[in-house]
Amino acid sequence: MHHHDLLKAAHAAHEQMRSIRRALHRNPELSFEEYETSKFIQARLTELNIPFQVMAETGVVAHIGAGDRCVALRADIDALPIHEESGVEYASTKPGIMHACGHDAHTAMLLGAAQILKERETADGASALGGVIKLIFQPGEEMSPGGASIMIREGVLQNPRPEAIFGQHVNPDAVCGTAAFVGGMMMASTDELYWKIHGNSGHAAQPHKATDPVLMAAHLITQLQALISRRLNPFAPGVLSICSIHGGHATNVIPDVVELSGTLRTMNQEWREEALRTIEAHSTALASSPLYGGGRSELRIERGYPPLVNNNETTRFARQTSENLLGAANVEDFEPKMWGEDFAYYTQEIPGTFWMLGIRPPHLDFTPGLHNSKFILDENALPVGAALLANAALSWLAA
16 A cells, blocks of 8 residues: 555544544543443444454454564553543543543544554455554553553563554644654653651650651752762753652641652663662661651652663654655654653563654644643544554555
8 A cells, every 4th residue: 555545545534533532532531440442442343343352451452464474553542530621522521531641542543543454454355464463452551550561461462473563642742744753762761759757746846856857858859859960970861850748737846757759750771770779778868867866768669661762773664654654844853751651661572663643733833731631632633643553564564
């Protein structure tokens, strides 16, 4: 199938994808609770006569084509605990839950790609695709441990094993009709940190008879920033943000406990491990210092996703095929972000590339960002994304 034919087929499926996306948008479901979403996907695959199986309880894996070779395409299907304020006519019908990250569009585009690929298989025979195209509809991207890790554990990358995997994410910072790529490091690891700083309560007028966890917490917050400013290579990305602090209830009482929470983001796995060890050791040492009268720190680390690293070879390939499809003027460089994405688990196992798809309406200079209650997207991006996915798979198997 020539690139023009792919785009033509994708535009022919535009209304179908728009209908799918809006149905999913009206009925969002949180991570690992996507039961109706999963049934919806299964029903559409059944309509297309595409065989599938259920994994990770709400995930769906489908197969198109036949042969010894295999390539995979992935979309995530979960929504966020955000109350929608977009004002669109098809807004969420579930208070406090919204597709504010575009996973409804990701799902609609992969189903659109499935239709395009199935039509080619039906017309030319399964073997004409050059191999098997595995479609992964993955739950729980927004919640650790991430649906990708569970699906991999359950064998999504086996029987057959893909040579490569491709995925995409909507990008409200880029205009509709464009795609952006970066090889190597693309997104960061995402570890969550939770402290309980224990002291001994007392009267605020007699701090010498208490152990002040507020002071310990304040010093810990400022001292841990040295981890980034003095221990991390200045040319290496890293962020440590303490985002909440809770303790005490009165102006004249030193509390027993102060609780902190924050996140560590890195793009280097070795530095990530070193930083976590250092944070834990310093938290313990600071709280127990005689300076404060003998406190105690409890640190709970919730390991998040690893850094997302795009394979350079598959990224060069995906970028070139995208330029062939959209024209070089519509394919851009993507600046790495300290966001997190569990697609990283796939690229730890097999070569893969994750790219960003522009969704900002051309007449607007700005639209609300990801995870925003007013998030919107230009639905003209749907056929572009579907064609990009189908093109990447077909081109890989034809290479």
